[in-house]
Amino acid sequence: MSQQAETIDNGVVVSGELDDDDNSGNSASYTKAASLLALHSGPGFVLPNAWDAGSARILEQVGFPAIATTSAGIAWSCGVPDGVTLDREEMLDHVGRIVAAVGVPVTADLEAGYGDSADEVGRTVAMAVELGAVGGNIEDARSGRLFGIDEAVDRLAAARAAAPRGTFVLNARTDTYFVGTTGDAFAETVDRAARYVKAGADCVFVPGVVDEDTIGRLAAAIPVPLNVVAGLANTIDAPTLFSLGVKRVSLGGSLARAALSMLERAGRELLESGTLGFLDGAIAYADLQRRFQPPRRTL
Numbered sequence: 001m002s003q004q005a006e007t008i009d010n011g012v013v014v015s016g017e018l019d020d021d022d023n024s025g026n027s028a029s030y031t032k033a034a035s036l037l038a039l040h041s042g043p044g045f046v047l048p049n050a051w052d053a054g055s056a057r058i059l060e061q062v063g064f065p066a067i068a069t070t071s072a073g074i075a076w077s078c079g080v081p082d083g084v085t086l087d088r089e090e091m092l093d094h095v096g097r098i099v100a101a102v103g104v105p106v107t108a109d110l111e112a113g114y115g116d117s118a119d120e121v122g123r124t125v126a127m128a129v130e131l132g133a134v135g136g137n138i139e140d141a142r143s144g145r146l147f148g149i150d151e152a153v154d155r156l157a158a159a160r161a162a163a164p165r166g167t168f169v170l171n172a173r174t175d176t177y178f179v180g181t182t183g184d185a186f187a188e189t190v191d192r193a194a195r196y197v198k199a200g201a202d203c204v205f206v207p208g209v210v211d212e213d214t215i216g217r218l219a220a221a222i223p224v225p226l227n228v229v230a231g232l233a234n235t236i237d238a239p240t241l242f243s244l245g246v247k248r249v250s251l252g253g254s255l256a257r258a259a260l261s262m263l264e265r266a267g268r269e270l271l272e273s274g275t276l277g278f279l280d281g282a283i284a285y286a287d288l289q290r291r292f293q294p295p296r297r298t299l
Helices: 020-039 053-062 069-079 088-101 116-131 149-162 185-198 212-221 238-243 255-271 285-291
Strands: 045-047 067-069 106-111 135-139 169-173 202-207 226-229 248-250
Touching: 020 088, 020 169, 053 067, 053 135, 053 255, 053 285, 067 069, 067 088, 088 106, 088 116, 088 226, 116 135, 116 149, 135 149, 149 169, 149 185, 169 185, 185 202, 185 212, 185 248, 212 226, 238 248
Parallel strands: 045 248, 067 106, 106 135, 135 169, 169 202, 202 226, 226 248
Antiparallel strands: none
16 A cells, blocks of 8 residues: 545545555556646647547557547437437446547546536546546536536536646636627637636637637637637638647547548448449558557556
8 A cells, every 4th residue: 555545436536545556547647647738838739539449549540649539429429419418427438438448648528517516527527537538628508508607617626626737637618609608709718718727727628719810819818728629610720720829729529520421421322323432542451450459568
């Protein structure tokens, strides 16, 4: 035994005594969390979003240093629409499979935290940490409307308390542009961002911004790294976003949409002509078999 620890009701260790195996796992998580956080200090990085273990393995093999999950892609892979259609346990089951499939840091799309109260948001984050996720998004809107700013701050503070700084990269998502506000969207975004940073956010995610000038102004006004999603409301490329001051470019459900679009095109070709042109450039069966071999573990 080497460290004090105590468990809370969902089984996450927060203080009391930990054995050496627990310390080894914690050390690996801390290293991954530090690696993910360090990416935000560079010139900018692209964070692709996986929707299952297979897509995560491919993205890791391409060379991405970290991977995010996509709640939209996961929902679509289950044959249901995005938007809290899956409950917390179902979503975290998919997140856990993605985390287990790769060796790079994984940050989870936790939507609005899967709970009506701040305590439930904290429990969701603790459960994600237990699965090995070293980061996560928490949204400040649900069912098409923003939470009041004080409530949103309380929810983020609970997330931070469940996963202390340095162990989990907390990405505060504000949907001021995505779902709209009654006032000036820029001013409210900056105000919310400042409050979220005080509550413990490591970075701020603002989806739904479509013009370069606004993105540049947000990057300058928000005191932590800015995350913008590409391929959703805008199609601005990553190098341009980096030049505007964005540090983290995620894709949301865009890669999943591209994969499903390819599947639809292949199906239409088969149905309409019976030809196999969709296989041009496809990865060979033997190559995929090799790629999906269990990774070798070193002792």
